[in-house]
Amino acid sequence: MRSAHNVMKYFREICTIPHPSFQMEAISDYCVDFAKKRGLEVTKDEACNVVIRVPGTSSRRFEPPVILQAHLDMVPAVAAGVTFDFSKDSLRLVEEDDWISAEGTTLGADDGIGVALCLALIETDDIPHPPLIIVFTANEEVGMLGAKALDMSTLKAPRMINLDHCDEGSVVIGCAGGATAELTLPIERKEISGKLIQIEITGMKGGHSGEKIHLGGANALRMPARIIREMVYSGHTGFGMAEYSGGTAENAIPKNSHCVLAVPEENAADVQAAAEAAADILRARWRKKEPDMKIEITSCDGSANALTFESTRAFARLIRDMPNGLMKMSEEMPDLPQTSLNLGKGWLTETEGKLVYLLRSSVDAEKERLKTEVANITKDYGGTAEFSADYPGWPIKLDTPLQTLAGMVWKWETDETMEITATHGGLECGLFAAAYPDMDIISVGPQMFDIHTSDERLSLSSVELVWNFLIQMMEQM
Template sequence: MKDRILANTEPKEVFHYFEDLTCIPRESGNEAAVCAYLVEFAKAHGLEYQTDDAHNIIMRRSAGKGFEDRAGVILQAHMDMVCEKNAGVEHDFAKDPISFEIEGDKIIARDTTLGADDGIGVALALAILADKSREYPALEFVCTADEERGMTGVEAFDGSLLQGSTLINLDSDDEGVFIIGCAGGPVVKVFLPIAREAAPADVSTLRISVRGLLGGHSGEDIHRCRANSIKLLCRLLYTLKESVALSLVDFMGGLKYNAIPREAEAIIAVPAGDVAKVEELTAAYQTVVAKEYRFSDPDISITCAAADAARQVLTKASRDGLLNYLYFTQSGIVRMNPEFPDIVESSVSLGVVRLEAEQAVIHVMTRSSMKSMYEEMFCHIRRLTELHGATYEVMSCCPEWEYDPDSGVKKTCGELYQKLYGKAPKYMVLHAGLECGELGEKAPRKLDMISLGPDVRNLHSPGEYVTISSTQKVWHFLRELLCQL
């Protein structure tokens, strides 16, 4: 264990467990170590627990004195994190602890993701389970694995184990904003056939790079209209191939399908005499997009540099097929929510592109709080895929969590927040997937659900941070809320 940075940071109960989690590898799909940590926690506190093959864990704390006749409450969070780092940063997420610091009110990781999504939710739940200063209703803590890659952990969870009737999800990232519904939709992996041929003679090979974008969460940040590096690069290549004889050697963009891609790169081959023209057009394009995204992505950088000579290039048909597919794939807001006008209802995110030996692999993620809308967006992807002679697989399909205007826990949260802080909270239907939808479908009874959490910013990106003051408020609120349910 590294020297503790948060030992004297309040609430100590919460930040003790959060700092533990920053030392444990927990990238999606690599949760064995963090699951073992949670098992040891359950044993140390005398809690009943159960794990499964997917590394999900459920813990139970018995009802305290005076709460024996109250319905049980389920706390829920996910143990995994998105692992991203800035270019050139040496960090092995499989073994290295997260490096973070305190900056005023922020706990921030400069060069990597912090894992506050959803490590802070896990820490809040553990602190509640370990809290001996208060009595609570019967508590269950469901900590799921592999949420960030498409919620495959909760998909494998046995919902019949749930005994409570109220569920508090701790995967929200705005203190004072309660989530009362969320989006669902399929994540689609497309396989587009490609073919290669010998590179033409007398060509120069160039590397076109798109860097400096802010990226962010492909659902929660989609309304910020940030640039998509894959789309920007595709647009530039279209411009170039209209002016020069362009051959495409390679194309790659994005790291995680659930993050807005921040970087993309293409290797191209052009006649040696056209290099200056490519450089000129690239510089002009940089000026154009810098103006278009001057507010959302002020540090966009689009560069052209020499690359190692290419031996093979994509055939013209493969080049055009790939660029057409990327160009005509939807990405961004599709529709705003008519009932909550400031909230995105439906969107698509083109997240990852990689070229393999005989195919391009493309990840597209749909989101909507309305099932018919994400089905329609999926239909668009399917038809575009079929038109290009490609195939696809649905990696996951998270169900939506439909807003319940008669929710009892929503009413209790609103009254308590008003009492504690002298103002009404905000409510929103989240344009991202929460595990509430899956758990609501799996539970043996109807669950009354709400989601809350402290302020977490720059999710899924280097520079992610959680604020100390908001964590203090959530800790105080959560303890009071559990006593009222």
């Protein structure tokens, strides 16, 4: 007979406390109060990370501790047309059949349910468990800022269960590290008057670069450069890039791009025909993988303070010659990308061409190698590369004791085989694995769909399953 638990009670309480990223005071205080009321040792640091230490139950007091980890913040997404103030409003919970969601907004089950599972476990008094180090990190969704600021030196434990996974029945055992590269190419401009040729590229599949990069879709920001290079190859000169933009974030494969070329009147017709011919090559190249792709080329009279032809050519060559997309698949896991980079944003300033890439690899040495390559190629074209938001990967280790136990417990609970997975995205586990390379870490969580969107929903029966899994793990480990 399993004891009753309060997972959903605490989850609902969390939903009444505004906790979007960068607003971590109230939610972290709530967790600190929770621990203090129960006489537990608790610390909160400047980044609003909360660490609660729970002694092991009677006979298990002297076992090595296990870390249970979840993040405190949620992504504040609101549906179109909905008014909601994430800085003060409570989420409006809706339950329908097995699903709980929030009306018009994200639910924050990512990762409020991870926090609630930990709080419910702390509260139990009839589940045997080793000493627990509960780690609630702040601002995970905005670059893992909390985990990066966390003092790892006091978190020594041989095992860790991260509760930030959103797929019941699978366990994550590895992730990619990442780094943002911002490339700057100095440019020169001059007035070009005659025709303005506008190239609008739309309808690409896009997607999250941690999930879709290996599917081989097109990158909309690279296409104008491809068109320009075809034009240069066919002997056209004298035109200049007047506008170039596209992409929303470095971790999103851009779906659309916009480019305007300024061309002197006398070769305008030729240049436009060459652009059309180049667009035809692209249409043929992508007709299978990007069936909805549209390249629209239009022109009008006008003039612009455009890049010189030399600057235009150099910028287009940099974009084209920089590697992009999948670099290598994993050898441990056949469907998993190991190393990739994604051109996510590009634009022009008065004096510079700008490109932002996200580099990812589950092997840190490969990421470093890629950084060197990106920096050197940029330098070859007269530009500079700056790297930031660097975080380590969580290297895949197969068949660890914690994985084996998780698989056994899951099989016992559900009669199904737990799937072993890894992600090309980033997880906080990477920072723990970097601090403690021998720590045995898994990531699990109940079933959610459409996280980070206003359609986010959480399965109530799955919470029940994961709760039972978690307490079995505590008993058996």
